[in-house]
Amino acid sequence: xxxxxxxxxxxxxxxxxxxxxxxxxxxxxxxxxxxxxxxxxxxxxxxxxxxxxxxxxxxxxxxxxxxxxxxxxxxxxxxxxxxxxxxxxxxxxxxxxxxxxxxxxxxxxxxxxxxxxxxxxxxxxxxxxxxxxxxxxxxxxxxxxxxxxxxxxxxxxxxxxx
Amino acid sequence: xxxxxxxxxxxxxxxxxxxxxxxxxxxxxxxxxxxxxxxxxxxxxxxxxxxxxxxxxxxxxxxxxxxxxxxxxxxxxxxxxxxxxxxxxxxxxxxxxxxxxxxxxxxxxxxxxxxxxxxxxxxxxxxxxxxxxxxxxxxxxxxxxxxxxxxxxxxxxxxxxxxxxxxxxxxxxxxxxxxxxxxxxxxxxxxxxxxxxxxxxxxxxxxxxxxxxxxxxxxxxxxxxxxxxxxxxxxxxxxxxxxxxxxxxxxxxxxxxxxxxxxxxxxxxxxxxxxxxxxxxxxxxxxxxxxxxxxxxxxxxxxxxxxxxxxxxxxxxxxxxxxxxxxxxxxxxxxxxxxxxxxxxxxxxxxxxxxxxxxxxxxxxxxxxxxxxxxxxxxxxxxxxxxxxxxxxxxxxxxxxxxxxxxxxxxxxxxxxxxxxxxxxxxxxxxxxxxxxxxxxxxxxxxxxxxxxxxxxxxxxxxxxxxxxxxxxxxxxxxxxxxxxxxxxxxxxxx
Numbered sequence: 001x002x003x004x005x006x007x008x009x010x011x012x013x014x015x016x017x018x019x020x021x022x023x024x025x026x027x028x029x030x031x032x033x034x035x036x037x038x039x040x041x042x043x044x045x046x047x048x049x050x051x052x053x054x055x056x057x058x059x060x061x062x063x064x065x066x067x068x069x070x071x072x073x074x075x076x077x078x079x080x081x082x083x084x085x086x087x088x089x090x091x092x093x094x095x096x097x098x099x100x101x102x103x104x105x106x107x108x109x110x111x112x113x114x115x116x117x118x119x120x121x122x123x124x125x126x127x128x129x130x131x132x133x134x135x136x137x138x139x140x141x142x143x144x145x146x147x148x149x150x151x152x153x154x155x156x157x158x159x160x161x162x
Numbered sequence: 163x164x165x166x167x168x169x170x171x172x173x174x175x176x177x178x179x180x181x182x183x184x185x186x187x188x189x190x191x192x193x194x195x196x197x198x199x200x201x202x203x204x205x206x207x208x209x210x211x212x213x214x215x216x217x218x219x220x221x222x223x224x225x226x227x228x229x230x231x232x233x234x235x236x237x238x239x240x241x242x243x244x245x246x247x248x249x250x251x252x253x254x255x256x257x258x259x260x261x262x263x264x265x266x267x268x269x270x271x272x273x274x275x276x277x278x279x280x281x282x283x284x285x286x287x288x289x290x291x292x293x294x295x296x297x298x299x300x301x302x303x304x305x306x307x308x309x310x311x312x313x314x315x316x317x318x319x320x321x322x323x324x325x326x327x328x329x330x331x332x333x334x335x336x337x338x339x340x341x342x343x344x345x346x347x348x349x350x351x352x353x354x355x356x357x358x359x360x361x362x363x364x365x366x367x368x369x370x371x372x373x374x375x376x377x378x379x380x381x382x383x384x385x386x387x388x389x390x391x392x393x394x395x396x397x398x399x400x401x402x403x404x405x406x407x408x409x410x411x412x413x414x415x416x417x418x419x420x421x422x423x424x425x426x427x428x429x430x431x432x433x434x435x436x437x438x439x440x441x442x443x444x445x446x447x448x449x450x451x452x453x454x455x456x457x458x459x460x461x462x463x464x465x466x467x468x469x470x471x472x473x474x475x476x477x478x479x480x481x482x483x484x485x486x487x488x489x490x491x492x493x494x495x496x497x498x499x500x501x502x503x504x505x506x507x508x509x510x511x512x513x514x515x516x517x518x519x520x521x522x523x524x525x526x527x528x529x530x531x532x533x534x535x536x537x538x539x540x541x542x543x544x545x546x547x548x549x550x551x552x553x554x555x556x557x558x559x560x561x562x563x564x565x566x567x568x569x570x571x572x573x574x575x576x577x578x579x580x581x582x583x584x585x586x587x588x589x590x591x592x593x594x595x596x597x598x599x600x601x602x603x604x605x606x607x608x609x610x611x612x613x614x615x616x617x618x619x620x621x622x623x624x625x626x627x628x629x630x631x632x633x634x635x636x637x638x639x640x641x642x643x644x645x646x647x648x649x650x651x652x653x654x655x656x657x
Contacts, residue, residue: 006584034609034610035612039333039337040334040337043334047334050323051324053323054323075381093233111547112556116379118546137559145567148569150241
C-alpha cells in the first residue's frame with residue numbers, strides 16, 4: 001500500500017514538471033522549437049504514462065493478493081536512528097559556517113559512531129579527532145580546498161590547522 | 163616508437179611515472195577529488211621537468227586517477243570519481259558478498275586493458291579518429307545522449323517500466339536550474355539556490371553511500387544470522403586467463419571508451435554508462451547485473467580508462483581539448499613550448515609514442531600500486547560497521563561539500579539519500595535515475611542547438627550520416643531487451 005503512496009508522489013512530481021514546463025517563459029530564439037519547457041514536458045509525460053501503467057498493474061496484483069515488493073514492518077529503533085542521522089546532518093548543514101568544519105566534523109563523527117553501535121566513548125572521541133585531522137590535512141592543507149572556518153575564536157584557531 | 167620508449171630509460175622519468183600513477187590512484191580513491199583535480203594539483207611539480215617528462219607524469223596521474231575511483235566505489239559504495247559511478251552497481255554487491263579482492267582485481271585488470279587498448283588505438287588511428295570526432299556536432303551529441311539513455315531498458319533487471327520511470331525522473335531533475343540557452347529559470351521556485359542546477363555527484367553520494375547507511379540502520383539486528391564473509395583485503399590478481407576468457411567484453415568496452423573519449427566533452431562517465439548498458443544488453447544473463455556481476459565491473463572500468471587514450475587524440479592531433487584534464491595537459495604542452503596539432507605529430511613523433519608508453523606502463527603499474535593501495539583501503543571492509551558507516555557518512559558530506567565548496571551540495575545529497583532509499587525499496591532504479599541525470603543535459607543541449615542551427619528543421623537528425631547511425635543503434639539498443647524477452651516468452655510457450 002505504501003508503494004502506491006510513493007507512486008502517487010512520483011505522479012505528482014511528473015505532473016509538476018509537465019505543468020511547470022508549460023509555464024516557462026519563451027525567451028529563446030524562434031528556431032528553438034522545443035524551448036526550455038520542451039524536455040520537462042516530454043519526459044514528464046513519458047514518465048507519467050509509464051507510471052499510470054505501473055500503478056494499474058500493481059492495482060491488479062494487489063487485487064489478486066500478489067505483492068511485488070515485500071513491505072517489511074518498520075523497525076522502530078532503526079527508524080529512530082535514521083531520524084537522528086537526518087537531524088544530525090541537517091544540523092551540520094546549518095551550523096558548519098558558524099562552528100567551522102573541524103569542530104563540527106569531530107562532533108558529527110563522534111555522534112555517528114555512537115549511533116551506529118560503537119559504545120566506547122574514549123575510542124569514539126579519539127577516532128573522531130584523528131579522522132577529522134586526517135580530513136582537514138588532506139582536503140584543507142594538501143588540496144587547498146576552502147573548508148568552512150566558523151566565526152570568532154574558532155575562525156582564528158582554524159588558521160593553525162588549515 | 164623506439165625513441166618514445168628510450169625516453170623512459172632514465173631513473174627520473176620512471177620515478178615520475180610511478181609517483182604520478184600512485185598519486186592519481188590515491189586522489190581518485192578519495193571522494194570529491196576528481197582526476198582533473200589530481201592533475202591540476204601535480205601541475206606545479208612538473209614546471210621544472212622536461213617537456214616529455216612532464217607529459218608522462220600528467221598522463222600517469224590521469225590513468226591512475228581514472229582507476230582509483232573504483233577502489234572506494236567497490237569498498238565504500240562511494241565512487242571516488244564520477245567515472246566510477248557505474249562500478250558501484252556490481253562492485254559493491256561483490257564486496258558485500260566477501261569478494262572485495264576479486265572486484266578490485268577486476269577493476270584494475272579492466273582499467274589496465276582499457277588503458278592499453280586506447281593507447282594503441284590513439285597511436286594507430288589518431289589522425290583518422292580525430293577527423294571523425296571533429297564531425298561531431300550538436301545533432302551527434304543528441305544522438306549519443308539518446309544512445310546512452312536507450313540503455314535504461316537494458317539496465318532494468320526486474321521491472322523495465324520502473325527503470326524507465328527512474329530514467330525519466332533523472333532527466334527531469336537535470337532540467338532544474340537556469341536554462342543554458344534561453345536563461346529562463348526552470349523549477350527553481352524563484353530562488354537562486356537551485357539556479358545552478360543539480361549536480362550528479364551529490365545525488366550519487368546520497369543515493370548510494372548515505373542510503374546504504376540508512377539501510378543498515380533500518381535492518382533489525384539478527385543474532386542468529388550467519389556472519390557475512392569478509393575480504394582479507396588482498397586484491398585478487400586477474401591475469402591473462404580471465405582477460406582471454408572474457409575478451410569480448412574487455413575489447414568491446416575498451417573500444418566504446420576510446421571512441422566516446424575522443425568525442426569532446428563526452429568522457430569517462432558517459433563511456434562507462436554506454437559500455438555497461440551494452441554489456442547488460444549483450445549478456446545471456448542480464449538479470450545478474452547489479453547484483454555483483456563481474457562483467458559489470460569490467461565493462462565500466464575498461465571503458466572509463468579507455469577514455470583516457472581517446473580523450474588525448476583530439477588534444478594531440480588537433481590541439482582541441484575534449485575535457486578538463488586534456489585542457490590542463492594542453493596548457494602543459496604550451497608551457498613547454500609545444501604546439502599541439504598536426505605539426506606536433508609530424509615534428510615530434512616520439513612524443514606521441516612516449517604518451518603511448520606512459521599509458522601502457524601506468525596501466526601495468528596499476529596492478530602493483532593498486533595491490534598496495536587496495537589492501538589499505540580494503541582493511542575498511544574488515545572494520546566494525548560503526549566505523550565504516552561513520553566514515554561513509556563523513557566522507558559523503560566532505561565529498562559533496564568539496565565539489566563546489568558549498569553546503570548546498572550537502573543538502574542536495576541529503577535529500578537524494580532519502581529518495582534513493584525509498585526508490586530502491588520499491589524496486590525503482592537509482593542507476594537509471596543517475597543515467598538520466600548525467601545524459602539529460604547532453605541530450606537536451608544537442609537537440610535544441612541542432613534545431614537552432616538547422617532553423618527548426620527536424621529532418622536534420624536523419625540527414626547527418628553519423629547522427630543517423632547512432633540513432634539507429636540507439637533504437638536497436640532500446641528495443642533489444644523487449645525483443646529478447648518476447649523471444650524468451652515465445653520459447654517458453656512453445657515448450
